[in-house]
Amino acid sequence: MSRLLVKNIIAENIMDVDATVKGWIRSVRNSKKFSFIVLNDGSCQDSLQIVVDDVLPNYADVASLLSGSAVAITGRLVKGGGKVQSIEMQAKSIEIIGRVDETYPLQKKATSLEFLREQAHLRIRTNTFGAVMRVRHHLAMATHEFFSKRGFFYLNSPIISGVDAEGAGEMFTVSTLATHASKAPKTKEGNFDFSKDYFGKETYLAVTGQLEGECYAMGLGAIYTFGPTFRSENSNTTRHLSEFWMIEPEVAFADLDEIADLAADYIKFLISYALEHAHKELEFLMSREDSTAAKNHMEILKHVRDSKFHRVTYTEAMEILSKVDPKVKKFEYPTEWGCELQTEHERYLAEEHFKMPVIVTDYPKEFKAFYMKLNPDGKTVRAMDILVPGIGEIIGGSQREDNLERLTKRMDEMNMQQEPLWWYLDLRRFGSVPHAGFGLGFERAIMYITGMNNIRDVIPFPRTPKNCDF
């Protein structure tokens, strides 16, 4: 008997045939002459209800199975009796493949997200994490479809990097000297002699693939990265991970306006794709008891998908914020021109003022990276951030400085060494063109679309300070 997936049984409405299903028991309910098994095989949000008659030879064994047990069940697929379940199976034989005992951590029905974080290896067996990770999958597929259909080429930028591309210093060192530090070759000062390390220099985990993305956009025209990036900052918040995935498109001959349009289209496409391919997952997540997503989250997503994103300059954003009545909303941080847009400001703009994702452009150069294109005002740069309700910043992008002189001048102002970035400067020496790109934090996008409110719950094995147990 060939095995069928629950997804296919439901999607193709397979009935009145014999089949085999294999999966894990979500629940067993025993009545007088029957047991009802709810079986999930991970292929979709739905489970299949199996009716088990007590005439089965191993009925006593089956009726005593605990949730989490693995079984293979052969039987007849028939029209279901309940309202929701359109198809159920009448079992003819049940093979017990893998049992669980009372020590199984996911026994209880009510398992908090916090508890499940300590069971990162098992939590995918719950309805909640099954839903989140299937949404994550579909958003990854949406990403490749969106960019490749527009002629972008997927670039695997390097993970081990020789430069601090953001100049922020929040980097992990990659080394083969650290395991036996006492025996490592050292300098006079007692530090590692990195010239003797594996790569012959100190190397880091990449914080971005942008600079390499720029190299490739100068050859392929338009590229996007989709890979892991790293920050060693000591942030224990619901929005920060030490290891997270980013999508970074880079487009030759594009300016900031084009890239802002691309970013808005991309977010809308992600929403649209998730609503189409993971509707049941999203509905399930919204219905969870501890969901903090707005009751009308699905409506909000549809609204965002169908609306034009608001666009304001940093200067306009500060004006809006400075006019907010402190009785209505009191900000902790100042709202004067020249001050940073803090998360409280970002969330106010997206959640209270515009009630929509908002694109903020043209920030003071002091807050932004060295490679952003200077505006004619000499004070602001062609940068943009996209802020979304509930999360704050989800996308950061810019038009890049393509003029060698202005770029090196800015590096000098910021006391940056040019030598390690000789290859990056070469892009401005040889056939330089205007170009622009952005970075989307994949986990923040998943949070936004699923309504999950802790970033640790939207990545399979979260890495945070003092936390790398799995």
Place this chain on the structure above:
Amino acid sequence: MSRLLVKNIIAENIMDVDATVKGWIRSVRNSKKFSFIVLNDGSCQDSLQIVVDDVLPNYADVASLLSGSAVAITGRLVKGGGKVQSIEMQAKSIEIIGRVDETYPLQKKATSLEFLREQAHLRIRTNTFGAVMRVRHHLAMATHEFFSKRGFFYLNSPIISGVDAEGAGEMFTVSTLATHASKAPKTKEGNFDFSKDYFGKETYLAVTGQLEGECYAMGLGAIYTFGPTFRSENSNTTRHLSEFWMIEPEVAFADLDEIADLAADYIKFLISYALEHAHKELEFLMSREDSTAAKNHMEILKHVRDSKFHRVTYTEAMEILSKVDPKVKKFEYPTEWGCELQTEHERYLAEEHFKMPVIVTDYPKEFKAFYMKLNPDGKTVRAMDILVPGIGEIIGGSQREDNLERLTKRMDEMNMQQEPLWWYLDLRRFGSVPHAGFGLGFERAIMYITGMNNIRDVIPFPRTPKNCDF
């Protein structure tokens, strides 16, 4: 005038209209009253020929441009005069966007692959690397399409890892203590006190995502990873990278035969997809002067796509090898049962004996990882490798040991600690099921399909010992 991509002009046969193209000059040829510019914008293998009449106001400027310069050209698309070029453009105006001078490293037409490795930031501007990286893109898209259409979910397994999953010890350490080793907290022995490190323990770059993949297969049924993996071994060969990408599917309820079928189907799909989506790129690569691919490489690919892969056990493979006449082929390493299959053996089997990819199964347990399922003979394990001509091993996989007792016994035999893998063992404690998976080295697959013979030339920024310059 809206910009058109060369790819679209050719694919849609756009003629007798005015348009703008933007890109980089591959060559300029000046005749008496005309110049001919070959323009590439990276969107496809083809370039567009532009005819420039000397009546253009900036004709002298344009005629003096060097290869590599960036331009925007507006003109009329017309039927081309040459045999190959079906469409060309008659320029009406040319904007010079970014010049190059004589110091541009890619000036000369003949630039060796070796030289271009030192220009990793620029080499994507050549026909060869444009072709390779577009093939790479299409093989990545093929991978997602192949697995997602079969109901597999994409899993982002963690990059920073707390365990040595292969037990091989060839791992990079990830640390925030290494930069200032002299100030790092230390043990009595003078080694790092990793309990004070960022994650509170020693952490590494993952060599595989398999173990986490197994966790997720137990919830989602079937998953695949596609991400970077790392080896710190000191191998300076044409087939090894310190950082490379792997695809690792894992399937619950599957045995070795099913996973071997899946692997063969996947390789065939990659070939089929590349032939369909990157035919011009492959043809270009085969035609290169320094290509070492067989003259009939395209025919070989089609043959592999349409054939059944040979399947032999390790025992049968050793028999074949031991019968090889030493006058025909003399092996450096022994070919007795119990000896390892070396690269020379693998290549002989694939290139000389079968002249096809070959699946070798059931290796002696001593050569294989602790997690592979023991055969009833007690000597061999349910492992498989796929060997391809020109490369050797391209895929390694196995059915996993799903019995807790047998797995821990094997770990004891291999002197492995169980404690760090408590979560992995949990998969055998709770709802354990037969499962299997494999890993494909993405770069080796690209080498095989493109015919490139150095792995450094199929990844954008290769990392090898002493080499992390970009």
